[in-house]
Amino acid sequence: MTAPTFFRVLMDLHLHMAQRRLGSLKQQSRLMLAVIMLFVLGYWVAGYALFRAGFWYLTKFPGLGGLLMDRMLYLFFAFLFLMLVFSNMIIGYSTLFKSQETQWMMTLPVRHTDVFRWKLVETALLASWAFLFLSAPFMLAYGNVRDVSWSFYLKALLLFVPFIVIPASVGLLVILFVTRYLHRQLFKWALFGLGTLAIIGAVLLVRPMDAGQLQQAEMISSMNQLLHNSRLALQPLLPSYWVASSMIAWGEGWGGRGLFFFLVLVSNAAMAVLLCAVASSRLFYDGWSRNHSQGPFRFGVTVLDREFAVRPRSSGLDRLLRLWPWLHPSTRALMVKDIRIFWRDTSQWSQFVIFFGLLGLYVLNLRNVSYDWSNEFWVSFVSFLNLGASSMTLATLTTRFVFPQFSMEGKRLWIVGMVPYGMKRVLLEKFWLSSAWSVGITLTLTLLSSWMLKLPAWMTVLFSATVVLMSFALCGIAVGVGALFPNFSTGSTANRYDNPAKIVSGFGGTFCFVLSLVYIVLVILAEALPVYWGVGVGSGRPWGIVLSWIFVSGLSLLAIVVPMSLALKKVGEMEM
Amino acid sequence: MIRTEQLTKAFGGVRAVDGLNLDIAAGEFFAFLGPNGAGKTTTIKLLTGLLKPTSGRALICGHDIQQAPMEARKQIAYVPDLPFLYDKLAPLEFMHFIGQLYGMDRAIVERASAELFDVFDLNGTREKLIETLSHGTRQRLVIASALLHNPKVIIIDEPMVGLDPRSARVVKDVLKERSRNGATVFLSTHILHVAEELADRIGILNHGKLIAVGTMDELRAASGVVGALEDAFLSLTREEEEAPVEPASE
Incomplete structure (x- = not known):
């Protein structure tokens, strides 16, 4: 089966099932549906009002208002990019290596790389929709304060497409390498280590502005501090920089500059997908097979375990819980x-x-x-x-x-x-x-x-x-x-x-x-x-x-x- | 139709499948037996290309599953012990989906589905959502969908679990009929009387090694036990249990 046919068949299937799921909502309690809808609307309205108030507050800084608003956009997308990479890594691992559907697809007369590409799309959508949903009030508030035309929102939507593709590709590339070259137990520790390093790095590098100073008459130095501390978001090699730059340019009416960054984003998204495709053809099946073939892992020790099972832990946990004698066995x-x-x-x-x-x-x-x-x-x-x-x-x-x-x-x-x-x-x-x-x-x-x-x-x-x-x-x-x-x-x-x-x-x-x-x-x-x-x-x-x-x-x-x-x-x- | 040559799979330091050599002809019904953890499911995953062998190779209809996976998988129907279904589809929709994946003509899918639904007694459920079906009905649907593209090789892992006697009879009859019509059936099971009743040949795997293979009479002769397959199986696997375990060299 060719890749386009495979994609079309799966697309039809998932659209059909999505319709079914929407239809099944009718069977749910109306009161609960109303509560959830109210919550969603409440979030959008409250989020929009808060972001809008925040942006208005920033515009009041003489000479710095626009700059601060733009910096907020750079920071927002840098943070979003980081979260999307993590989210794609986690969802990608489950979707590619733990899902029964993937296992089933691997037995079909379809190329493994096509399965991977489908899962890339699925992962990108699953990992990104919530972030886009949550960021909508932010974008609307930005547009409102900037007084942009309606076409800005369409362009913003257009920008999101290549923007979510890049973290999805980066996340899955990391997963491909990890599953191919690291034991899955080691992966858990690697992730833990990476998380710890990220926190330490963030604590050392990201220093929020001293809000106390805002109250005092040191506004200029505070602003300098804020701009200095958020300079990481201005790295021109970050996809978040391209999307924010394009959005700012389109917001200002600089069509050429906006288009330039949009094309930078699109070309890099295409490159990321290409890299992912090349890596998947070499690593996905090997990684899949390794992931499903691994025995227990001990640091530096080859384990001989007849049943390939994790040995029951010595009762350290039991002993700990026995410290509370009133707990029933x-x-x-x-x-x-x-x-x-x-x-x-x-x-x-x-x-x-x-x-x-x-x-x-x-x-x-x-x-x-x-x-x-x-x-x-x-x-x-x-x-x-x-x-x-x-x-x-x-x-x-x-x-x-x-x-x-x-x-x-x-x-x-x-x-x-x-x-x-x-x-x-x-x-x-x-x-x-x-x-x-x-x-x-x-x-x-x-x-x-x-x-x-x-x-x-x-x-x-x-x-x-x-x-x-x-x-x-x-x-x-x-x-x-x-x-x-x-x-x-x-x-x-x-x-x-x-x-x-x-x-x-x-x-x-x-x-x-x-x-x-x-x-x-x-x-x-x-x-x-x-x-x-x-x-x-x-x-x-x-x-x-x-x-x-x-x-x-x-x-x-x-x-x-x-x-x-x-x-x-x-x-x-x-x-x- | 199914051939393995020194097929080996090591997990960590242990060989789950160890130098397996099999040659199963077209139209043959082959039952694959072994105690828990013997390596049956790993063998099946190697045959279907879900796992990469540590060494050796598996051929389906002459195609190496690693070298020419697409050609090999077109000929296979694989029913795992825990099959996958889309809960929000109706059985008929699922059959159409499978037909599309195998590039089948819609009219052929309609006709084949109707026949399979008749055989597997699925007509009463064709419009219901799969999520509402019982385990037995789902199992029948999975087997029916696996047979839709008329495969030459049917690899099936524990198909009788959860089936009522009537459904089990239907499954056995269908598999036997497919085998008579030229398809190769590779059935992994713990239910010895099913193997005894249906199989042309039986292979017994223990600790990853094929310890016996042959017809019922050949197995009886090898085990030195006269009687049911159960006695021969227990005798053969007991002997193997007493032999020392050899760890993998890697």
Whole structure:
């Protein structure tokens, strides 16, 4: 079969299935669909308003407004490019080397390189759509403030096509080389090392502007500092530079310059695809075969293992969990199982490293911030911004990693469901385990960030207590909604829902995330309003904070109890 | 139709398939047996080109699966133990899709699908989404779709798992009929009576090595056991278990 025919057939198939999926939305609850639509619209409207306000603020800097706006665009695309490369690497690895569909395609009378090219397209779309969706308000706000014509948006859309091709090709090239020349266990460590290096590099190189100085009369030096610190985004060899330059030029009405950078982008995208095609013809099948032929890896030691299986770990983990004697043995066994499965799944692990890395980067950068703590505005603003950022990241983590836990048991559900204490214990174990690591991570980060921000003791206690409550509540929502709206495969053919990323992309995952965000907004509003109304701790009228705490505690309890009790009821009646 | 020459696959330091030599003729029904972890699925993956051999080669209809994969794969129908299906398609749509992938004429696909749906009792489900089908129905659909392009070589891994007796009978009859009509069937299974009932020859793999191959009578003679295949199989594999394991040299 020729490549164009293969592509056409697959394109028809996927369009057809996409229509089916859209059609099946009609069977979902209208209320939930409305909530999700409202959330999407809310994000776009709020995002647009915020970005627009930000851009307007920048335009007010005399003589520097345009420059700062453009710099924002360069920074935005540089960050987007980096995220797209990582996203393509992770999705590309799953799509190319872990997917049952790829394995099936490899047995068809189709060239391996054609399978690879199809998967390149699939990976690029899967990895990029969310970023484009999220960046739409930014682009609209930029266009509005720049007062561009409608054709600017069409050109921007056109620019996105070659722009998403380059990180997809770069990401898959990295994956091709890694799978061909590195053991997959080593890949996990390499990714971990790379992530650590990236964080260290970012901490050393990226220094946010000292916001305290903004308040003082050192505007020019602050601007200099900002422009100096963001100069990395102006590297002319970066694809993000070409796309931003083209967009800026088209925004200004300089058609020739815009077209030049567009063509630079297109030619480099074509070159990236060509490189990918050449590399795939030499490396893909070898890498595929190696990836599916590897025994266990030990540093520098050849392993002879009759069954090619990972040897059961000596019971270090068991011993650790035995330190908590009140844990029932079956709960401990479930915890050991969940931790081991998580550790051994490269795709889970790598995404966790990225999430955690971003959060760590944020906290580490707080050391560069020195606010004027006598100014009540900065105290309140930065503190609640910090709480909001941390809790949003936690909600993403719980939706991405905790929500799919129940669905991932899938067809193996009966194994854990048949234990003497049944499914309820399984669900409770997932709640406690996820809450434990969530509290561990968020409490550490909150204490660290409070220390770096030099927050007063009462605020550190308030935020620490809040994130502990939020961790439990968000895990309650994720575990509960995960069991109420599981995403199982319906049969024993290739279980596509072994991939947690796909479980999350379903209706239940979206609902879980929306519910988590609603909870976070309510908590932050409840804690911020007393400060805004002047009835907070420092006001001499602290009853406001007491009331808000009662509300937050009650709300968190509801967020745990309602989904968990509904889920426990459901799994108690579940037929396996 | 299927030929392997010193086919070897090493995983790390262990040979999952070790110097396998097979020669299976056109129209032959070959059953491939072995204990868990013997290397049966690895052999199948080497035959279908899913894995690259460490050494040796596999030929399908005279085409080396590594050197001429397209020519070889056109002749193969492969049904893995965990087959892949698109959940959001209906069975008939899936058949059309497979027909397109094999470059078949639409009218031929229609006719062949209708025949296969009759044989595999899939007519009642042709418009339903695959995600709603039971395991047995999915398994029948997978086998039907694999036979759509009239392959010369059918490689099938544990096809009877999850099938009810009637469906299992249908699958056995269809495979036997295809074999009588000239197709080579390579069936990997743990269900010994299926092998005994259908196979012209049986190969037994243990620790990656072909420890016995032949007709039922030849296997009985080799094992020194008079009786069912089960006794011969247990006798042959027990002897092998007692022999020392030789690690790979690489």
